[in-house]
Amino acid sequence: MNIAKIAVLGSGTMGSGIAQVAAQSGYEIVLIDVEKSLVDRAITGIGKALQKAVDKGKMTAEDKEQVLARMKGSITYDDCKEVDLVIEAIIENMDIKKDVYKKLDELCPVHTILASNTSSLSITEMAAATKRADKIVGMHFFNPAQVMKLVEVIPGLDTSQETLTVVTELSKKMGKVPVNAKESPGFIVNRILVPMINEAVIALGEGIGTKEEIDTAMKLGAGMPMGPLALADLVGIDVVLAVAEVFHKEFADSKYRPALLLKQMVRAGHLGLKTGRGFYNYK
């Protein structure tokens, strides 16, 4: 099956990053969100990122224009009627996702694959909202999607081998390295990374080190490119908490209990880079 046209649902950090990478890889993209202002902001952001690449001599101005010409913004799911693949990167809420998958199933051509960028939710449960469980798959990118090489490819219970092959090949064409992961909360990376970030937040709460000390220690002592608290700010503290809560619920094991400080940060609206304040200040 040949993928030519892709819809990306959700124009947040992940959706816009994925849309940019896909457009740079030659695919025709429609980036869809619920409000025009959100879509416009994302496309403006992508334009600026591409301009930076031009300024650095990594892309020609002509290439930049061609990438942007392959991208269109939209606020209607009707634009999914002509795509070969949908990459869903909306809010991590299963009820909302199920509504979206049901709607996509009704709108999209029979051959269209529906891929979710979920960090930790069940692909099988999303697939159950559709009549095309064989074409539902996890395609999990990492933040920043423009830079991080990995894509986790996750089958649900009824995902076909053909769907897995298409998404694996597409990931390669997007310059990524696909790794298969079984369907299990958090798949591979988040299963290991999120408990580590949670532990860093607990250590901070216990006063074992300041945020700078914890991050410096993990950078210089464990070879991380950025410390776990700075990484939580990059990923979004709400996203980290949402994944931690899925683990706590699904595994029913107290070792996955989210740090109180993580909950407090989310309740206060300090979500990291995207709100200008998290463990660090960005304003």
Ligand code: CAA
């Ligand atoms: N968007 C686009 N490009 C970005 C970027 C962003 N947000 N951040 C950095 N870059 C680019 C820079 O432009 C630069 O590009 P060039 O080489 O072309 O100049 C390159 O990345 C390197 O950036 P910097 O020199 O500014 O900084 P760095 O070398 O420290 O790298 C980093 C920044 C890539 C973010 C690095 O610190 C890193 O790898 N951090 C860890 C990120 C990580 O672990 N991500 C996974 C999070 S978990 C997740 O996403 C899963 C989930 O479901 C929650």
